[in-house]
Amino acid sequence: MTYLLRRLITFPLVMLGVSVLVFVAIRLVPGDSITAMLGTEAGLLTPQQKQALAAYFGLDQSWLVQYGRWLLGVLSADLGLSVTYGKPVLDVILQRFPLTLELACLSMVVAIGIGLPLGVFAATRRERGSDLAVRIFAMIGQSTPSFVIGLMIIYVLSAGFGILPAMGQFIPFSEDPLGNIGQLILPALTLGLSFTASVTRISRSAMLDVLSDDYVRTARSKGATRRRVIWRHALPNALIPVVTLSGVEFGYLLGGAVLVEQIFALPGLGRMVLDAILQRDYALVQGSVLFVALNFMIVNLLVDLAYVMLDPRIRLGGRS
Template identity: 75%
Template sequence: MTYFLRRLITFPLIMLGVSILVFVAIRLIPGDSITAMLGTESGLLTPDQRAALAQYFGIDQNWLVQYGRWIWGVLQGDFGLSITYGKPVLEVIAQRFPLTLELAVLSLAIALIIGMPAGIYAATRQDKLSDLIVRMVAMIGQSTPNFVIGLVVLYILSALFGISPTMGRYIGLREDPIGNLTQLGLPALILGFSFAASVARISRSSMLDVLNEDYVRTARAKGVKRGSVIWKHALRNALIPVVTLSGVEFGYLLGGAVIVEQIFALPGLGRVVLEAIGQRDYAMVQGSILFIALNFLVVNLLVDLLYVALDPRIRLETR
């Protein structure tokens, strides 16, 4: 409990640091929101018109004043108004995040279902042909970028089979379960395949380490069946590195799989951030990054707590 409370206390400090970094970073990009919104037509504005727009968007003051206004609004639950979508930032996040969350969960499930059995299977057959095949496939999966796999899959489906994946408007799970899985199944499979390669490699490495432990050799010497040694004795300890990797990857996915969302025209959170950066939509970028950072913190905390469930010997209070 002490560790849990200590972590919660650090959350505001980390969020404050993230807020300062993202506030400064987005303003270091050349141009401003007025020019990005109006394009070449911004040159037709009179000085008074530009000043009025700057005041309306809150960019007429120096950075310190702008940051103070923004962070005060955040503390009151007001993340500002998005100039790209014409809506409050929190409203846009609430509309777009369910897609990203579902895509992340599906991708993680696919990765674990494929990667863990493959890694364990390879570890139990070390240096055999099956082990070599698993390692080669995992290496290919890790070495191939998601966007390459996505583009190749889209080309094969459209050019060879005449199939076009569902793109555009997000189909909610409650609205149409079949349509929802049809829309997100392929992007989740592409993301899950790359992640499964990492899971397979870390599962294999971790399982090999555990299988060489004294208690595993003792269990084997006592005549415990091979399957029981692997699934009852070794697997639980071998899961800790997998949990760590899964937590980090899940945090990234919650931040939005930007490239995959762009390829499949999915209106997720990652695509929102990408469009907002292009439009110099300060409020949208700042609010989205803060939300993503909070997701990372929560996921990492849950991973640490899961360590204790997997291995009671770990005492978080002493860390």
């Protein structure tokens, strides 16, 4: 409980630091948000009209005043008004976030569902041909960018099987579960396969360390079957580094896989942030980064708490 309270206390401090960094960084990007928002029509406005728009969105004030007003709004769950969508920033984020969350979860299922068994398989066949094959697969997977994997999947499906990925208007899961999965299965495979290589290498390395421990040899000497030794005794103790890696990767996925969302035309959080940066939509970028940072911290906290469930010998917040 002490550890949990200490982590919760640090949340506001970290969020404050993130807010300052993103506020300054987005304003250092060259360009004017009003001009970017209006595009070619910006030249039709008079200077007075531009000033009126800047005053409406609060962009005519100094940086310090803008930051203070924005921070006060954040404390009341008001992240500002998006100049791109003309709606509250929080509403825009919550509209895009479910897709990104679903894509992240499906990608993690793919990565862990493939990578963990492969890692265990390779560790139990150390220095054999199958182990070498798995290690080569992991090495290739880690060195191949996710967008390359996505383009290869699209090419193979279209050129080899005449199948194109389902794109167009996104279908929510609540409206059509099969249609929703059909749209997300290829993006999830693209992101999941990229992460599978890392899971495979980490789980193999962790299993090799655990299989050489005394308690594993003791279990074998007591007549435990090979399957029981691997899955009941060794694997639970090898999961901690896998959980750590999965937590970090899941946090990144919640930030939005921009390239994959662009390739498969998915209106997710990452694609929205990229468009907001191009449009100089200060409020939307600031709110999105703050939202992603909060989710990242929550995921890391849940990962730390999962350590205790995996290994009761670990005590958080007490002694080091």
